[in-house]
Amino acid sequence: MKLLKINNERVTVKYFTITLLFFMSNFMDVVRLEKFDHLSRNTEDFIISPIIDSETLIDNYGFRSVRRLKFDDPYLYLYSQQELNQLRLSETELSLQAEIRRNKGEWLRKPRTVYVDGQGNYVNKNEKRDWGDPILSDIFFNDILQGSISAISWKKMIPSANALSYFSDPTQPTIISEQGLIAVDDLTKKWWTECTDGEAIRNRNATLNYLVEDYIINNELDDKPLDWMSLGCGTALPVIKSAVNLGIEPNLILVDKDIDALEQTETLAKQLFFNGNIMKFSDINIFSENDMNRLSEVLNFKPKIIDLMGIFEYTGDNIRVNPSKFLRNSYSLLDDGGMMIFGQMLDTRPNLDFALGVVGWPFIHVRSINDLKQIILDAGIDLSKAELFLPNDNVYSVVKIKK
Numbered sequence: 206m207k208l209l210k211i212n213n214e215r216v217t218v219k220y221f222t223i224t225l226l227f228f229m230s231n232f233m234d235v236v237r238l239e240k241f242d243h244l245s246r247n248t249e250d251f252i253i254s255p256i257i258d259s260e261t262l263i264d265n266y267g268f269r270s271v272r273r274l275k276f277d278d279p280y281l282y283l284y285s286q287q288e289l290n291q292l293r294l295s296e297t298e299l300s301l302q303a304e305i306r307r308n309k310g311e312w313l314r315k316p317r318t319v320y321v322d323g324q325g326n327y328v329n330k331n332e333k334r335d336w337g338d339p340i341l342s343d344i345f346f347n348d349i350l351q352g353s354i355s356a357i358s359w360k361k362m363i364p365s366a367n368a369l370s371y372f373s374d375p376t377q378p379t380i381i382s383e384q385g386l387i388a389v390d391d392l393t394k395k396w397w398t399e400c401t402d403g404e405a406i407r408n409r410n411a412t413l414n415y416l417v418e419d420y421i422i423n424n425e426l427d428d429k430p431l432d433w434m435s436l437g438c439g440t441a442l443p444v445i446k447s448a449v450n451l452g453i454e455p456n457l458i459l460v461d462k463d464i465d466a467l468e469q470t471e472t473l474a475k476q477l478f479f480n481g482n483i484m485k486f487s488d489i490n491i492f493s494e495n496d497m498n499r500l501s502e503v504l505n506f507k508p509k510i511i512d513l514m515g516i517f518e519y520t521g522d523n524i525r526v527n528p529s530k531f532l533r534n535s536y537s538l539l540d541d542g543g544m545m546i547f548g549q550m551l552d553t554r555p556n557l558d559f560a561l562g563v564v565g566w567p568f569i570h571v572r573s574i575n576d577l578k579q580i581i582l583d584a585g586i587d588l589s590k591a592e593l594f595l596p597n598d599n600v601y602s603v604v605k606i607k608k
């Protein structure tokens with residue numbers, strides 16, 4: 206569809222809105238949310254069943270292996286296939302429009318612009334904090350999502366781990382708004398469930414679960430609890446769910462500067478019947494070599510598993526963090542025989558401009574597989590120790606590095 210001027214853009218998108226809402230109202234009766242118990246273990250049992258392609262990819266880029274993971278996300282079945290197709294179509298349409306507007310310099314801040322330094326301080330204090338495409342963002346939240354208070358409250362949470370938790374578990378019934386705790390409306394719930402990034406985050410969590418399971422099965426571990434460190438853990442929802450799902454009681458070392466998110470880990474642990482130990486660190490800047498050394502000294506032991514899920518795409522020029530140094534510092538904390546796991550959003554991902562411009566996830570630095578390879582090499586890590594996993598949603602890559 207041809208792009209018109211700004212005033213007319215609204216007309217174009219509204220056409221899609223109307224089509225979308227038409228489909229939503231027609232198929233609303235197939236919603237089967239009641240089958241999905243909020244935070245239940247059963248829900249996750251369905252999700253965490255990756256099917257690995259029997260063949261590894263022929264071009265392995267020098268990695269030990271490159272494998273595609275196929276997931277069958279049960280949340281996507283909460284709505285009809287037609288609704289899913291329609292929603293994805295409107296997402297793609299907005300993404301294309303956002304891409305065109307980004308190329309014309311109409312976003313407030315372009316991706317990869319230097320914004321804050323490695324300590325999180327603004328490089329230019331006078332710069333506006335707003336991000337992304339203001340016009341399309343307004344159309345999405347105020348027209349397509351009908352100005353939903355749930356959706357707007359959620360947007361304000363971006364890029365916190367709290368915002369992410371609604372993708373991990375889109376059936377969460379409530380959200381904190383300016384008016385206090387409110388019920389999430391159906392339209393917003395549907396977006397979290399069906400959108401590209403919702404599926405990708407759940408598949409990323411499932412990949413983490415799969416790799417930890419594989420590690421437990423294939424390594425002779427002693428009887429003491431597994432030391433599992435999560436850097437930039439957020440609420441640690443994927444980690445805790447995974448531990449419970451795998452029936453293990455690890456000693457979790459959770460590191461995040463977001464005190465609110467860290468506090469939530471206790472509540473989640475109780476809700477999910479997690480019986481392991483939890484150590485929390487909110488005063489460590491994971492991008493600072495000094496802080497990471499301090500963490501290592503305080504702990505006085507090295508974890509067998511370190512995950513850096515959802516943090517790697519924030520490293521780069523835009524926040525002046527060298528990804529190779531970050532990787533090397535994190536790897537130095539890992540015990541011999543241990544495993545490090547990190548995710549990275551791919552530059553070839555679908556609906557990139559929708560995620561960055563319209564929804565407005567800031568700072569994100571997307572990368573190619575070759576970029577990843579170079580980062581690992583620059584960190585001084587032998588590529589033959591690294592395995593690459595590519596979930597079939599094509600949004601993230603996940604790297605596993607053994608020591």
Ligand SMILES: C[S@@+](CC[C@H](N)C(=O)[O-])C[C@H]1O[C@@H](n2cnc3c(N)ncnc32)[C@H](O)[C@@H]1O
Binds near residue numbers: 443489491
């Ligand atoms: C996208 S979330 C990922 C959460 C979780 N690992 C997951 O996969 O769901 C990224 C987290 O990194 C944390 N973070 C960002 N920069 C940090 C820093 N310099 N030091 C510590 N934590 C940081 C944020 O507070 C946020 O909770």
